[in-house]
Amino acid sequence: GAGVSQSPSNKVTEKGKDVELRCDPISGHTALYWYRQRLGQGLEFLIYFQGNSAPDKSGLPSDRFSAERTGESVSTLTIQRTQQEDSAVYLCASSLIPGVDNEKLFFGSGTQLSVL
Amino acid sequence: AQTVTQSQPEMSVQEAETVTLSCTYDTSESDYYLFWYKQPPSRQMILVIRQEAYKQQNATENRFSVNFQKAAKSFSLKISDSQLGDAAMYFCAYPSGTYKYIFGTGTRLKVLA
Numbered sequence: 001g002a003g004v005s006q007s008p009s010n011k012v013t014e015k016g017k018d019v020e021l022r023c024d025p026i027s028g029h030t031a032l033y034w035y036r037q038r039l040g041q042g043l044e045f046l047i048y049f050q051g052n053s054a055p056d057k058s059g060l061p062s063d064r065f066s067a068e069r070t071g072e073s074v075s076t077l078t079i080q081r082t083q084q085e086d087s088a089v090y091l092c093a094s095s096l097i098p099g100v101d102n103e104k105l106f107f108g109s110g111t112q113l114s115v116l
Numbered sequence: 117a118q119t120v121t122q123s124q125p126e127m128s129v130q131e132a133e134t135v136t137l138s139c140t141y142d143t144s145e146s147d148y149y150l151f152w153y154k155q156p157p158s159r160q161m162i163l164v165i166r167q168e169a170y171k172q173q174n175a176t177e178n179r180f181s182v183n184f185q186k187a188a189k190s191f192s193l194k195i196s197d198s199q200l201g202d203a204a205m206y207f208c209a210y211p212s213g214t215y216k217y218i219f220g221t222g223t224r225l226k227v228l229a
Contacts, residue, residue, distance in 0.1 A: 031215065042120075042207060043161075043219040056216065089159060105217065107153075107161035 002026075006092050006108035013082055014116055021077040021111045025094030032075050033105065034059075034067060037089040046090075049075060082115045089113070118143050118212045122220035129198045130228050136183070137193045137223045139208030146170075148210065150191045152182070155205040155222070164206070167191060195225075203227045 005024040013019050025032050034046040045059040049069045060066070064082075069075040079086055089112050093105040119142045129135035141150070152164040167175045167184050174182050179199075183192045195202055208220040 033215070033217070035219075040221075042122075042221040043209075043217075045216050045218075048215045050215075059216075091159070091161065093161070103211075104151075104163050104166070105153075105161070110159040112159075 004092055004094055004106050004108035006090075006111050008111055009109065010112045010114075012114045012116065015084060016081055018078065018080045019082055019113065021079075021090050021092075021113070023075045023077070023092030023094075023108060025073070025075070025092070026096075026106055028072070029094035029096050029106070030072050031095040031097070031103070032069060033093045033095075034075070034077050035091045035093065036061075037091055037110070039088070043091065046077070079113075082113075084115050087113055087115045118210060118218055120208050120210050120218050120220040122208055122223050124223045125221070126224045126226065128226040128228055129195070131198055131200060133198055134194060134196045135198055135225065137195075137206050137208075137225065139191045139193070139220055141189050141191060141208070141210050143189070143210065143212075150182075150184070151209040151211075151217075152180070152191075152193045153207045153209055153219075154202075155207065157204075161207070165193065198227050200227050200229060 007022045032049040035043040048056045052069045064080045067077045089110040091110040093107045095103045121140045148169045150167045153161045154164050165177045179196045181194045205222045207222045210218050212218050
């Protein structure tokens with residue numbers, strides 16, 4: 001696609017429910033990143049994919065969070081038994097060449113998750 | 117540990133004037149890159165400018181330029197001739213290792229007509 005696409009744009013859920021957030025990276029981008037942005041704060045690294053492998057899951061805040069990626073395509077971030085503190089914007093980014101520290105990240109518009 | 121600090125939660129600038137956003141970072145590495153990203157209300161982060169630490173010359177992109185002071189670990193963003201469309205959150209970022217970008221807490225820029 002022309003850019004990184006995330007869906008849904010907004011999600012309101014009840015505490016205790018599971019949610020799935022989707023990210024479609026730019027075609028051909030091997031690296032994919034998930035970040036969390038709480039209100040008024042910076043971006044918090046969650047997980048990084050190189051192809052469909054996730055060499056670093058250290059940013060996932062708890063075992064309620066999981067993510068997977070199909071090949072070098074779509075990624076889903078799943079949050080089980082959502083809690084109010086999970087409310088945030090979840091941003092996905094992709095880049096062409098993984099492991100290059102000057103590589104520009106291309107971001108989606110994020111999913112605003114609100115847990116009631 | 118690598119950190120990125122933006123000490124100005126909010127800044128205001130008059131249209132057509134110049135504003136400087138501050139960023140400091142901490143790293144033990146000698147060669148690295150630094151980035152400024154802009155986040156408008158649409159939430160999509162957009163790369164504004166990047167600096168290579170081994171280059172003495174400050175990066176410039178049209179109205180945007182940086183003041184990079186490597187010894188002081190300072191990386192400020194200067195916006196000249198500010199426009200209404202510049203209003204956004206601005207984040208300073210540093211790639212820790214090969215893929216884990218560390219972002220500051222952001223500066224909200226307001227542009228006054």
